[in-house]
Amino acid sequence: MKAGVIVFPGSNCDRDVAVALEAISGQAPTMVWHADSQLPDLDLIVLPGGFSYGDYLRCGAMSAKSPIMREVINRANEGVAVLGICNGFQVLTEAGLLPGALMRNRDLNFICRDVLLRVEDCASRFTLNYEDEQTIRIPIAHHDGNYFADADTLARIEGEGQVLFRYVDEDGQPTPKANPNGSLNNIAGIVNENGNVLGMMPHPERMIEDALGGCDGRPMFESLMETLSER
Amino acid sequence: MQVRVTVRLKSGVLDPQGKAVETALHTLGMTDINHVRQGKIFEFDVDATSADQARAEAEKAAQALLANLVIEDFQTEVLGS
Numbered sequence: 375m376k377a378g379v380i381v382f383p384g385s386n387c388d389r390d391v392a393v394a395l396e397a398i399s400g401q402a403p404t405m406v407w408h409a410d411s412q413l414p415d416l417d418l419i420v421l422p423g424g425f426s427y428g429d430y431l432r433c434g435a436m437s438a439k440s441p442i443m444r445e446v447i448n449r450a451n452e453g454v455a456v457l458g459i460c461n462g463f464q465v466l467t468e469a470g471l472l473p474g475a476l477m478r479n480r481d482l483n484f485i486c487r488d489v490l491l492r493v494e495d496c497a498s499r500f501t502l503n504y505e506d507e508q509t510i511r512i513p514i515a516h517h518d519g520n521y522f523a524d525a526d527t528l529a530r531i532e533g534e535g536q537v538l539f540r541y542v543d544e545d546g547q548p549t550p551k552a553n554p555n556g557s558l559n560n561i562a563g564i565v566n567e568n569g570n571v572l573g574m575m576p577h578p579e580r581m582i583e584d585a586l587g588g589c590d591g592r593p594m595f596e597s598l599m600e601t602l603s604e605r
Numbered sequence: 606m607q608v609r610v611t612v613r614l615k616s617g618v619l620d621p622q623g624k625a626v627e628t629a630l631h632t633l634g635m636t637d638i639n640h641v642r643q644g645k646i647f648e649f650d651v652d653a654t655s656a657d658q659a660r661a662e663a664e665k666a667a668q669a670l671l672a673n674l675v676i677e678d679f680q681t682e683v684l685g686s
Contacts, residue, residue, distance in 0.1 A: 432673055439670060468673065475675040482621055522618065522676055556621075 375602045377403035377418040380446065382437045387423035387459065387579065394579040395420070398595040399603075408440040417602040418455045419446055421462030423515070423577060433476060433518045434464030443469055455499060455602060456571040460516055463563070463573030472566055472573045473531060474523030479516070480556025486515040488587070489554055491562050491576060492542040495535055498565060499601040500572045503593035509546045510590035512576040514554060514562075519575040521557035521564075528558055539563035539574055606651050606659040607684040612672045613644035647671055648684070656683040 377395045381388045388405065395418075396402045404414055408426075413419070427436035437443065443465070450456045450471050458466040466472040479485060488511050493504040504510065523531065531537060539562040543552040548560035555575075563574030578591030614620050620642050627641035649666075653659035663681040672679040 431670070435670065435673065467675070473675075475673055477618070477676060478621055480619075480621055482625055520621075524617075524675070556619075 375399045375401065375417050375599045376415060377401070377420060378406050378413060378416040379403045379420045379422055380406050380408060380442055381422070382408040382424065382426035382440060382461075382465075384426040384428055385422050385424035385461070387461075387577065390577075391420050391422050391459065391579040394582045394591070394595055397582060398592065399599045406442060408437065408442050411441045411445060413442070413445045413449060416449070416454060418457065418598055419449060421446070421456070421458040421465050423460030423462060426461055426465065429518070432464075432468065434461060434466075434468040437461075437465045438468035438470075447471060450566075450571050453568065453570050455598060457500070457598070458571075458573040459577055459579065460514075460519075460575055463575055464518065466571060466573040471571050472564060473527045474521055474564070476518050476575070477520040477522050477556075478518050479520050479554070484515075484517040485519075485554050486513070487554075488513045489562070489576060490542050490544065490546075490552065491539045492546050492548065494537050494540055498538055498569055498572070498597075500565070500594055500597055501538060502597040502601060504597070507546065509542060511581070511588055512578055512590055513580050513587075514576045516555070516575055519555045519557065521555075521561040521575075523558065531564055532559065534567065536564050536567065537561055538565055538572060539576065606653045606656065606686050608649060608651050608659050608663040609682045609684055610647045610649075610663050610667050610671055610679055611644060611682075612647070612667070612677050612679045613642060614676055615678050618676050645671075659683050 581591035651659040667679040
């Protein structure tokens with residue numbers, strides 16, 4: 375699996391995700407600076423977490439207009455897998471690759487803790503190695519993860535099964551109490567219509583070995599590796 | 606030509622920051638102030654020969670970058686030359 379990680383000024387999870395990708399695939403990803411305009415041949419493009427451009431204007435808004443993003447959008451439209459984590463999710467919505475927007479958390483707090491997620495669809499290339507409706511524990515660390523979309527968009531993404539992860543309680547239920555940030559329908563991660571672009575606020579790259587507190591993020595990278603290595 | 610673009614959250618979109626500001630104002634005793642909404646103002650100069658041209662350029666900037674039309678609306682004003 376040939377992976378590339380886009381590095382924006384202010385990205386701070388680029389190396390974490392590079393470590394995760396190399397640990398699981400055995401191949402170090404290519405690190406691509408945001409000001410570049412060319413991408414090598416890639417099976418997976420990762421937009422990492424962080425505070426690109428200091429969250430100026432709106433989180434992800436400046437990065438979405440970076441030179442490299444034109445090429446990321448082209449590749450995404452060609453069907454290349456794109457994974458946006460946290461700030462990467464914000465960039466994907468600002469770039470128009472995913473519907474909706476990520477607003478300031480309901481209670482205005484920066485939240486950094488583990489949350490429980492329910493895997494809503496284990497047929498996706500990102501989730502093949504999970505079980506349907508499996509509950510997993512993954513950390514979040516964000517100030518602006520409150521997913522919003524207008525009613526029509528929300529109905530459409532729910533109807534099309536584009537919600538891949540939802541914040542849930544210990545019983546696997548998406549209750550208001552289990553919702554850390556006010557996201558509509560407890561949405562933590564969505565894919566685009568074609569299923570090749572995933573944006574999620576939680577950080578799977580921070581849960582790839584027991585020394586980090588758990589392994590629940592590992593199956594995502596293993597799913598990608600198995601799907602994309604067949605290409 | 607100087608232009609002002611005002612960006613605000615759409616009316617149906619919750620504004621937790623506006624709500625927090627409102628609560629703080631109430632704490633200061635200003636309980637007659639309600640429905641606070643927080644927005645952004647951008648002012649810039651446009652090389653243009655007419656107000657219409659300046660406004661059109663400002664609208665282009667607002668749509669391309671200054672506002673996120675999923676959650677925000679904007680207004681443009683030409684302030685003068």
